[in-house]
């Protein structure tokens with residue numbers, strides 16, 4: 336039997352991303368929202384275990400959807416915390432494996448940022464913008480994810496993700512999703528994103 340999923344600690348303090356993301360938002364986002372996805376994933380898997388024990392799969396469709404939603408919610412938030420850092424430590428790349436791949440697949444770092452920002456602004460409802468590595472074509476893709484789990488290219492590995500659910504920015508930015516996206520570029524842990532790319536390329 337595999338172990339239950341657990342909420343990972345943040346790699347920095349709740350106020351470390353200020354002034355771009357505020358402490359109150361981070362506390363709610365990590366301690367309530369992300370925690371709820373972890374609990375929801377464990378609950379769905381537990382109910383599937385019970386269904387197998389009883390041989391009663393009447394709820395298998397609903398439980399499968401819950402596992403995908405909460406499971407993707409947990410994974411996406413875990414990545415989101417890791418690819419951010421305090422603004423003082425954020426340094427955009429001008430060389431290296433990630434920079435080279437971004438230039439190859441998007442033309443320039445600026446062109447990538449523009450496409451990613453536009454993808455983030457236009458996610459319909461709640462969701463994410465995603466920079467992913469697609470292993471069969473060995474290329475980077477910018478994708479949108481609705482909710483946490485919809486619209487992916489299967490098998491692609493998320494490297495950089497931006498949460499544009501209202502819970503991610505509403506306390507500080509109200510309805511100004513565009514301003515939140517613009518400010519978020521100041522708190523990216525580019526070294527971590529490059530590490531994720533190199534790991535994805537090795538698989």
Ligand code: MN
Pocket residue numbers: 364368412498500502503
């Ligand atoms: Mn979120």
